[in-house]
Amino acid sequence: MSEDASIKKFMFVNRKAPYGTIYALESLEVVLITAAFDQDVSLAFLDDGVYQLKKGQQTKGIDTKNFSPTYRALEGYDIEKLYVEKESMEARGLTEDDLLVDVTVMGRKELGELMAEQNVVLSF
Amino acid sequence: MLHIINKSPYENNSLDSCVRVAQSGDILLIEDAVYAAVGGAAEKQVSEAMKQFKIHVLQSDLEARGIADKVIAGINKVDYAGFVDLVAKNDSCQSWL
Numbered sequence: 001m002s003e004d005a006s007i008k009k010f011m012f013v014n015r016k017a018p019y020g021t022i023y024a025l026e027s028l029e030v031v032l033i034t035a036a037f038d039q040d041v042s043l044a045f046l047d048d049g050v051y052q053l054k055k056g057q058q059t060k061g062i063d064t065k066n067f068s069p070t071y072r073a074l075e076g077y078d079i080e081k082l083y084v085e086k087e088s089m090e091a092r093g094l095t096e097d098d099l100l101v102d103v104t105v106m107g108r109k110e111l112g113e114l115m116a117e118q119n120v121v122l123s124f
Numbered sequence: 125m126l127h128i129i130n131k132s133p134y135e136n137n138s139l140d141s142c143v144r145v146a147q148s149g150d151i152l153l154i155e156d157a158v159y160a161a162v163g164g165a166a167e168k169q170v171s172e173a174m175k176q177f178k179i180h181v182l183q184s185d186l187e188a189r190g191i192a193d194k195v196i197a198g199i200n201k202v203d204y205a206g207f208v209d210l211v212a213k214n215d216s217c218q219s220w221l
Contacts, residue, residue, distance in 0.1 A: 017156045017159065017189070019185075019188050020131070047134065048134055048159070051159065054189060054191065056193075057189060058187040058188060058190070059187075061183065061185075061188060062188045066188075091134070091165040092134070092164040092165070093162065093167070093194075
């Protein structure tokens with residue numbers, strides 16, 4: 001079908017902590033743009049990227065926009081595939097309960113296989 | 125001397141280098157370095173550093189990242205005024221970029 005051919009699998013690979021650099025926020029902006037084009041979007045969080053999903057972020061004290069509630073709004077844009085690499089999460093002393101949104105936690109091998117299936121991978 | 129670290133211990137070796145080279149003094153963790161002040165794989169490294177250094181962490185950066193309730197015992201939380209006090213108290217400071 002011609003419609004299917006216009007849909008690509010996009011994966012956003014998030015590896016940076018929020019606030020220290022602009023990468024996490026920029027990724028989120030591009031994710032929302034991509035979703036507007038009805039693409040098959042997934043987000044992967046590994047290394048310090050896992051910190052983007054930490055519950056309880058309060059940014060008043062650093063005069064920066066708290067963009068973490070946006071991750072919970074992604075569902076409304078039909079972005080429901082959020083993957084967290086298990087090894088990265090555990091190395092940072094975090095569990096699934098520490099995360100502010102429902103995610104699929106998977107091992108690095110499984111995540112790597114998922115990456116290999118994508119048409120487009122964007123790294124932040 | 126006051127040593128200021130602003131990078132995550134999981135992404136950068138600033139904290140490692142500081143602890144390896146410097147002998148004593150104050151270490152202040154700010155920005156993404158505050159992740160070193162909470163539990164996780166970096167905890168052992170920080171506990172080791174606490175034997176030589178007094179370790180401080182910036183409260184606002186902890187709160188921004190949702191980890192203010194997880195700080196390792198013995199690390200001193202400071203606000204911006206406390207940051208200034210540390211700078212004033214020390215003869216010199218070094219930012220490990």
